Amino acid sequence: xxxYNIIEIGNYxxxxxxxxxxxxxxxxxxSAFLSWEAAYRxxxxxxxxxxxxxxxxxxxxxSRHGIVLAKSMPAKECGIKTGETLYKAREKCPELVIVPPxxxxxxxxxxxxxxxxxxxxxxxxxxxVDECFLDxxxxxxxxxxxxxxxxxxxxxxxxxxGFTVNIGISNNKLLAKIASDLKKPDMVHxxxxxxxxxxxxxxxxxxxxxxxxxxxxKLHRLNINTIGDLARYDRNILKQKFKSFGTMxxxxxxGIENSQVxxxxxxxxxxxxxxTTQPFDVKxxxxxxxxxxxxxxxxxxxxRNSKNLCSLVAVSMRNSEFINYSRQRKLDYYTDSTIxxxxxxxxxxxxxxxxxxxxxxxxxxxxxxxNDFMQISMFDDRNVxxxxxxxxxxxxxxxxxxSYAIVRCSFLNSGLNAINGGYRL
DNA sequence: TCTGGGGTCCTAGGACCC
DNA sequence: TCTGGGGTCCTAGGACCC
Numbered sequence: 001x002x003x004y005n006i007i008e009i010g011n012y013x014x015x016x017x018x019x020x021x022x023x024x025x026x027x028x029x030x031s032a033f034l035s036w037e038a039a040y041r042x043x044x045x046x047x048x049x050x051x052x053x054x055x056x057x058x059x060x061x062x063s064r065h066g067i068v069l070a071k072s073m074p075a076k077e078c079g080i081k082t083g084e085t086l087y088k089a090r091e092k093c094p095e096l097v098i099v100p101p102x103x104x105x106x107x108x109x110x111x112x113x114x115x116x117x118x119x120x121x122x123x124x125x126x127x128x129v130d131e132c133f134l135d136x137x138x139x140x141x142x143x144x145x146x147x148x149x150x151x152x153x154x155x156x157x158x159x160x161x162g163f164t165v166n167i168g169i170s171n172n173k174l175l176a177k178i179a180s181d182l183k184k185p186d187m188v189h190x191x192x193x194x195x196x197x198x199x200x201x202x203x204x205x206x207x208x209x210x211x212x213x214x215x216x217x218k219l220h221r222l223n224i225n226t227i228g229d230l231a232r233y234d235r236n237i238l239k240q241k242f243k244s245f246g247t248m249x250x251x252x253x254x255g256i257e258n259s260q261v262x263x264x265x266x267x268x269x270x271x272x273x274x275x276t277t278q279p280f281d282v283k284x285x286x287x288x289x290x291x292x293x294x295x296x297x298x299x300x301x302x303x304r305n306s307k308n309l310c311s312l313v314a315v316s317m318r319n320s321e322f323i324n325y326s327r328q329r330k331l332d333y334y335t336d337s338t339i340x341x342x343x344x345x346x347x348x349x350x351x352x353x354x355x356x357x358x359x360x361x362x363x364x365x366x367x368x369x370x371n372d373f374m375q376i377s378m379f380d381d382r383n384v385x386x387x388x389x390x391x392x393x394x395x396x397x398x399x400x401x402x403s404y405a406i407v408r409c410s411f412l413n414s415g416l417n418a419i420n421g422g423y424r425l
Numbered sequence: 426t427c428t429g430g431g432g433t434c435c436t437a438g439g440a441c442c443c
Numbered sequence: 444t445c446t447g448g449g450g451t452c453c454t455a456g457g458a459c460c461c
Contacts, residue, residue, distance in 0.1 A: 059429065067429055085427045128432095128461040212459050245435075245458085275430060322428070328454065360429085
């Protein structure tokens with residue numbers, strides 16, 4: 001999203017000057033999945049507000065999806081973290097209320113949020129299901145005070161949709177994002193360059209965008225513990241140790257970032273993937289082929305919907321020891337055919353599989369191009385047009401009557417889901 | 426004890442060509 | 444028989460984000 005747009009040190013001043021007049025908001029839904037569950041349940045008349053009790057949105061333990069996806073503030077106070085196992089969460093808080101996720105609902109709320117925001121500016125970049133950037137640059141005649149505007153937007157969302165957001169304001173996306181993360185929930189914060197030293201530098205270095213659990217310990221070994229430590233560190237040493245990533249996080253620590261707010265229509269998708277953890281370990285080729293087929297079904301449906309073709313297919317595996325490995329192949333043609341992608345995925349699995357027990361499998365297609373003109377491989381069989389027509393027919397039936405309206409007979413009585421996941425944040 | 430899913434980008438190492 | 448180096452492409456793996 002920020003793209004790895006490293007500004008060389010010579011442009012440092014220039015960057016500040018360029019950004020000086022920009023007005024960027026970052027809107028972040030507080031504990032999104034949980035807030036949306038709570039808002040929806042209250043809308044249906046529930047007297048319990050999940051946000052006010054220790055609660056989490058979590059997957060199903062039985063089918064090995066048992067992790068925390070979102071937590072309430074009281075759950076956070078018990079020490080519960082997003083991503084940890086429900087087992088651990090329950091240990092920390094025995095009275096914890098766990099509700100299953102409902103991705104359709106989240107997409108609905110996300111769309112409603114965007115509809116409200118669109119009333120204020122057309123320059124919106126949806127960064128994820130619960131976050132987006134807004135650009136108000138050049139709109140000073142309409143909105144004189146950005147902070148007052150943020151309060152108005154925040155208030156409307158709360159009143160009309162029933163959940164709270166944090167809004168961060170600055171003159172670039174990075175600072176706006178860090179601002180929205182400062183203190184939660186239901187708050188508006190500014191983080192202008194003049195406030196970096198006071199508001200951002202005292203924060204732990206982990207609070208910086210792109211500093212995750214692998215990078216943080218490496219920085220600590222260099223005695224870099226706060227964002228300020230990183231900002232003041234020798235940039236050349238960071239470059240030497242971490243390559244371009246080093247100069248990027250150094251720039252971020254100094255508040256330097258100048259990417260544009262890009263509305264969704266200007267963002268080209270780079271890859272489409274679907275992976276799933278099975279309730280049981282896959283130990284034979286026949287089951288693997290079935291799992292790969294339903295993964296390919298959703299991936300290729302989405303590929304065709306995006307009006308793209310792909311020329312790279314990848315298969316990933318995670319075994320029962322939690323070791324990940326993968327296999328990929330570049331094609332010398334482009335395709336969006338379910339059967340074709342599936343055949344390649346099966347070959348890749350066969351080549352790569354080490355014979356171990358597989359808990360998670362994934363299929364991903366990339367190196368996409370528009371399907372406006374389809375270059376049919378010289379060596380393609382003559383059924384290409386027929387296969388495309390078949391895929392299109394199946395897509396139409398599924399979109400009209402639902403995913404399960406038409407199911408391949410190999411899934412009948414197989415104990416597997418014919419269509420998997422496919423929700424897109 | 427149990428550990429999701431959807432993305433983007435970077436890098437090391439090897440193959441291959443000139 | 445033993446020896447270059449530069450460039451590009453591909454694969455596998457891993458980092459980060461939500």
